[in-house]
Amino acid sequence: MSVQKPNFRHPKLAKNSAEYSRKDYEGAISTLCAGCGHDSATNSIIQACFELSIEPHRVAKISGIGCSSKTPAYFLNKSHGFNSVHGRMPSIATGANMANRDLLYIGVSGDGDTASIGMGQFAHALRRNLNLNYFCMNNGCYGLTKGQDSATADKGSAGKKGAPNPYNSIDLCELAIELGASYVARGFSGDKQQLVPLIKGAIAHSGLAFIDIISPCVTFNNTATSTKSYHYVRQHVEATNTFDFIPLAQEIITQYEEGSSQEVTMHDGSIIHLHKVDSSKDVTDRRKAVNNLEAEKDKGRLLTGLIYVNPDIMETHDIINSTLRPLNTLTEADLCPGNGALQKINEGFR
Amino acid sequence: MNPTMNPIESVNDFVIRFANVNGSGSASANNLFAKAIFRLGVPVSPKNIFPSNIQGLPTWYEIRVNEHGFLGRRGGVDMSVAVNGQTLLKDYKEVLPGGYFLYDSTRELAEEFNRKDIVEIGIPLTKLCNDEFSNPKLRQLLKNIIYVGSLSFLIDLDFSILTESIEKQFQKKPKLAEPNIKALKLGYDYAKKYFKDTCKLSVKKTDKLGDDILMDGNSAIGLGAVYGGATVTGWYPITPSTSVIEAFEKYSKMFRIEEDTGRRKVAVIQAEDELSAIGIVIGASWNGARAFTATSGPGVSLMSEFLGLAYFAEIPAVLVNVQRAGPSTGMPTRTQQSDVLACAYASHGDTKNVLLFPCDPKECFEFGAQALDLAERLQTPVIIMSDLDLGMNDHISAPLHWDDKRKYDRGKVLTAEDLDNLKEKWGRYLDVDGDGICYRTYPGTHPTKGAYFTRGTSHDEYSAYTEDSAIYQAGMDRLLRKWDTARTLTPGPRTKIKDPDFGIGVIFYGTTTHSAYEAMSRLEKQGLKVNTLRVRAFPFQQEVIDFINKHETIFVIEQNRDAQLRTVLMTENALSPRKLQAILNFDGLPITADFITEKISDLLNIDLQNGPKGTEGEKA
Numbered sequence A: 001m002s003v004q005k006p007n008f009r010h011p012k013l014a015k016n017s018a019e020y021s022r023k024d025y026e027g028a029i030s031t032l033c034a035g036c037g038h039d040s041a042t043n044s045i046i047q048a049c050f051e052l053s054i055e056p057h058r059v060a061k062i063s064g065i066g067c068s069s070k071t072p073a074y075f076l077n078k079s080h081g082f083n084s085v086h087g088r089m090p091s092i093a094t095g096a097n098m099a100n101r102d103l104l105y106i107g108v109s110g111d112g113d114t115a116s117i118g119m120g121q122f123a124h125a126l127r128r129n130l131n132l133n134y135f136c137m138n139n140g141c142y143g144l145t146k147g148q149d150s151a152t153a154d155k156g157s158a159g160k161k162g163a164p165n166p167y168n169s170i171d172l173c174e175l176a177i178e179l180g181a182s183y184v185a186r187g188f189s190g191d192k193q194q195l196v197p198l199i200k201g202a203i204a205h206s207g208l209a210f211i212d213i214i215s216p217c218v219t220f221n222n223t224a225t226s227t228k229s230y231h232y233v234r235q236h237v238e239a240t241n242t243f244d245f246i247p248l249a250q251e252i253i254t255q256y257e258e259g260s261s262q263e264v265t266m267h268d269g270s271i272i273h274l275h276k277v278d279s280s281k282d283v284t285d286r287r288k289a290v291n292n293l294e295a296e297k298d299k300g301r302l303l304t305g306l307i308y309v310n311p312d313i314m315e316t317h318d319i320i321n322s323t324l325r326p327l328n329t330l331t332e333a334d335l336c337p338g339n340g341a342l343q344k345i346n347e348g349f350r
Numbered sequence B: 001m002n003p004t005m006n007p008i009e010s011v012n013d014f015v016i017r018f019a020n021v022n023g024s025g026s027a028s029a030n031n032l033f034a035k036a037i038f039r040l041g042v043p044v045s046p047k048n049i050f051p052s053n054i055q056g057l058p059t060w061y062e063i064r065v066n067e068h069g070f071l072g073r074r075g076g077v078d079m080s081v082a083v084n085g086q087t088l089l090k091d092y093k094e095v096l097p098g099g100y101f102l103y104d105s106t107r108e109l110a111e112e113f114n115r116k117d118i119v120e121i122g123i124p125l126t127k128l129c130n131d132e133f134s135n136p137k138l139r140q141l142l143k144n145i146i147y148v149g150s151l152s153f154l155i156d157l158d159f160s161i162l163t164e165s166i167e168k169q170f171q172k173k174p175k176l177a178e179p180n181i182k183a184l185k186l187g188y189d190y191a192k193k194y195f196k197d198t199c200k201l202s203v204k205k206t207d208k209l210g211d212d213i214l215m216d217g218n219s220a221i222g223l224g225a226v227y228g229g230a231t232v233t234g235w236y237p238i239t240p241s242t243s244v245i246e247a248f249e250k251y252s253k254m255f256r257i258e259e260d261t262g263r264r265k266v267a268v269i270q271a272e273d274e275l276s277a278i279g280i281v282i283g284a285s286w287n288g289a290r291a292f293t294a295t296s297g298p299g300v301s302l303m304s305e306f307l308g309l310a311y312f313a314e315i316p317a318v319l320v321n322v323q324r325a326g327p328s329t330g331m332p333t334r335t336q337q338s339d340v341l342a343c344a345y346a347s348h349g350d351t352k353n354v355l356l357f358p359c360d361p362k363e364c365f366e367f368g369a370q371a372l373d374l375a376e377r378l379q380t381p382v383i384i385m386s387d388l389d390l391g392m393n394d395h396i397s398a399p400l401h402w403d404d405k406r407k408y409d410r411g412k413v414l415t416a417e418d419l420d421n422l423k424e425k426w427g428r429y430l431d432v433d434g435d436g437i438c439y440r441t442y443p444g445t446h447p448t449k450g451a452y453f454t455r456g457t458s459h460d461e462y463s464a465y466t467e468d469s470a471i472y473q474a475g476m477d478r479l480l481r482k483w484d485t486a487r488t489l490t491p492g493p494r495t496k497i498k499d500p501d502f503g504i505g506v507i508f509y510g511t512t513t514h515s516a517y518e519a520m521s522r523l524e525k526q527g528l529k530v531n532t533l534r535v536r537a538f539p540f541q542q543e544v545i546d547f548i549n550k551h552e553t554i555f556v557i558e559q560n561r562d563a564q565l566r567t568v569l570m571t572e573n574a575l576s577p578r579k580l581q582a583i584l585n586f587d588g589l590p591i592t593a594d595f596i597t598e599k600i601s602d603l604l605n606i607d608l609q610n611g612p613k614g615t616e617g618e619k620a
C-alpha cells in the first residue's frame, strides 16, 4: 500500500491566493530511493502549482511506467492520476485532453519511457502540439529495471554496471524543437531556483511544453563515470538565462536593467522575464535554439533553462477546431441527430 | 449452342459474377447493376472479392439475386461477366453447367475455350466503345457500362431503372450522364440484335423488400457511434476497418457542427499507430467522454497491452474489429472470423473482454451505439466483431431506427453532489451494489472528494497500490462477478426451434448467419428440422448454455481454421469437445450455403436428392 501522510495541518500554514496551503499540493509519501532526483523534481512541481494557486482538482496527472512515472502518486493527491503503461503517457493524455480541454494536464515520463519505448508517442504528441505539460525525468538509465543504459545516456558515460555506453545519445530537447514543441526547457532536479519558474512557464503555456528534467538516479547512475550524476551535472551546466515568471494580473515589481532582459508574453497573459547571461541566446527562434544546444554540447557543457518558446501557436483543439465546451459535458441533445434525420439517411440507402 | 444442353432458367434466383481488373472503374458499373435490381424490389447481395492492390490485379464482384431473401453466398456461378484477360480461362471454367459466359468478343476466344455445356455471349465491348467514344479515360469507364446495358436486355432488367439511376448519380454533372446513357444503350441494342432469347435468367419486379435499405456495415457502425454519442476517436488506417471512421467523420460533419461557432462537437485524431489509437480512447473514456476506435487483426495485436489495462483498471473502451484473414498480414482483403480468441482474451494475465457479433447493417448500427452504453455501464472494453464481408459489402437490411426517448446509459458515475451526499467513505473499487460494478468519478469533479489514482498495478478497493494476495484475489474475483452482470446486459442469442425433440442444434454468429439459415432451409426441405442459435455476444447468456444442453450434438459453424467460438464455448461452459462439432470455412471468401449444406449432410451421413449447386473450383 502506498503510505499516506498524516493529515496534520499547522494552523498558520501560508495560503496562496486560492486559499490552499502548500500541503494541499502534496501527495503520498514517496517510495523512491532516498536522494532520488525524481523526488526533488516532484517538489518543484508541488512548489510551482502552489505558487500559481492552481486548484488541485482541476489537474489531471498522467504517466507511463518507471520510477519517474510513479511520482504522480507523490504530488497533488487531490487530483485524479493515471499511471498507464510503459511509454504510452502521451496517448492517454491526448484522449483525456480531447475529452476535457478545461483541465490542466501534467504528463510525467522517464527517459526510458520517452526516448525508447515511447518515442513514437512522444514525437506525435509534440507534432500535434497537445496542450500538455510533458515532464521527462531524465536519469540516463532505466531505474525501475535496475540501471540499464537508456537512449539518453551519453556516449562513453558509465553507470553502476560499469560498461561505458557505446551508442550515441538522444537529445530530447533538440528533438522536441525539431518535432514542433512550442515550449522547450531543460532543468536539473537539483536546482529548484531554476526548475520552479520553468515549470510555471510550462503551465502557463498553451500547447505542448516539454521539460527535460535531468534527475539523477542515486542507486544506479550517480557514479563518477556517469554524465547524469549530481556531481557531473553541477560541474557542467550552462544556463540560457535566469528567469522570472510573472503570472497574469501580478504586478511587475522588479526593475530590470535596460537591454539585459527579454520579455515573452504567454498565451494566458503571463509574462516570462528572461535575464540574459549571454545576449546571443535568443529563445524565440527555433534555429538559434538548436544552435545554442549544439554549441554548448561542443564545449562539453549542458545547456539548461528555457531553450525555445513560441507562445502564439495553435494547440490540438485549435487545429481540429473542436468546440470550446468540454466534449465530456455534451449530452444527447448536443450529440444525437434523432430519428427524423435517420429516416433521411435510410432514404439515401435505397 | 449445343442442342443437348439445358441452359439454366430462373426468375429472381441466380448468381452473376463479374471479373474485372482492379482500378478500372468497374465498381461503379457493377454497383449500378446491383442497385437497379434492388430498386426493383428484388433481394440482392453484392460482394466484392478484391485484391490487396490499388490497380492492376484481378477483382471479382459477385451478385446473388434471391427472391426468398437468402443473401449469404450460395456457391456456384450462373453467369460470368468476364472482362479480365488475366483470369478469363478460370472464369470460363467456373461457370456452372448450363450457365452463361459473357465476354468481350473484340478478341476471339482461344481454342481451349471449348466447353459445350455453357452459353457463350460475345459482346465486342472494346470495339463498340472505341467506335463511339474518343476520350481514353471515358473509354475505360464506359466499357463497363456497356456490359451493364447488355445485361439489362439479357436478363430483362427494366432499362429505365438504369437510366434513372445514372441521372440521379450525375445530378450535379448532367454532362456526364449523357455518355453513360449512350453506353448503356449501345450494350442493350447489341444484345437485342444478336442474343434474342438466349438468356433464361431474368429479373422481375417484386415487393419483397418493403422499406429495406442496402448499406455496408462499416457505415452503419460509424453512424451508430454518432447516434450513441461518441465524441472522441483515435484511429490508424487499416483495411477493412478504415471506412468505419470515415463514416463517423462524414456523419459528424453532417450532425456535429456547432451552429453558432462552426466548431466541431467531436475530436477525430489520426494516431501514429494502434497503440496510440486505443490509448486515446482509454484516456478519453477515463475522462468521461464517449470514445471508440476501429481496427483489424494486426491492430488488435498492437492494442492488446492497453486492453488489459482497461480491463484491470476498469475503464470503458469501445473497439470495432473488422476482421480479415490472418495470421499476420494474411489476406488483408479477404474475410474471416478468426479473431474471436484473440479478442475474447486479449492481453496477458487473466483477461476477458465483452464481444458483440453483429450480422447485418441494422445490428451494426445498433451495436455501434449500444457498445458505448455497455462499455460505460460495465467499465470495461467492448469489442464489436464485424468482418470484411459485413463491413465493406452492401447488405440488405431493415431500415435503421432510433428511439428519440432513449437516454445514454452513462453507468455508475458520481457527481459532486453525489460525493457530498455519500455517508460512507468512497472507494473507486468498492462493490457497493454487489454486481461487481463500482462507482467512478471523472477528473475535475469535486475540490476535495473523489480523486483517485488509476493504475494497472494491483490495487485495493480504494485504488491504493497493494501486493496483498488476498486483496488482489478478491479484486480478481469481483471482476468475475462483473462478468456475470455483463451476461445479463449483453444482447441475447436469437434462437429458432423447429422441432424441440430433435437432437441436433446448430450455432453460428455474424456473417455466417445468412448462409447458415439458407442451408437450414434446404435441410428442412429434406425433412431435417434443425434448431439454430445465433450467438450475439460474449459472455454467453444462460440461453446459450440451455440450448447446448438440450441437444445431443451441436454443430458450430464459423469462418476460421481453429474453431475459435467452439473453443470459447467449451472452455467457458466446461463442455465435452465431442459434443461440439466444428464446421469451418477459412478460404477467405464468405462462407456459402452450399458448403454448409454439404458439410452437415456429410456429418449426418444423409444423401441430398437435389444436391447443392456449388462446384469445387468455385471455392479455390
Ligand SMILES: Cc1ncc(C[n+]2csc(CCOP(=O)(O)OP(=O)(O)O)c2C)c(N)n1
Pocket (backbone or CB within 6 Å): A065, A066, A067, A068, A069, A086, A109, A110, A111, A112, A113, A114, A137, A139, A141, A142, A143, A144, A145, A150
Ligand atoms: C511493455 C513493457 N516493457 C518493459 C517494462 C519494464 N520496465 C518497467 S520501467 C522500465 C524502464 C523505465 O525507465 P525510465 O522511463 O527511464 O524510468 P526510471 O525508472 O529511470 O525513472 C522498463 C523497461 C514494462 N513495464 N512494460
Ligand code: SF4
Pocket (backbone or CB within 6 Å): A031, A032, A033, A035, A036, A037, A038, A067, A068, A139, A143, A144, A216, A217, A218, A219, A220
Ligand atoms: S532506482 Fe534510481 S530512479 Fe529509481 S527510485 Fe532509485 S534512485 Fe530513483
Ligand SMILES: [Mg+2]
Pocket (backbone or CB within 6 Å): A066, A068, A110, A111, A112, A137, A138, A139, A140, A141, A142, A143, A150
Ligand atoms: Mg530513467
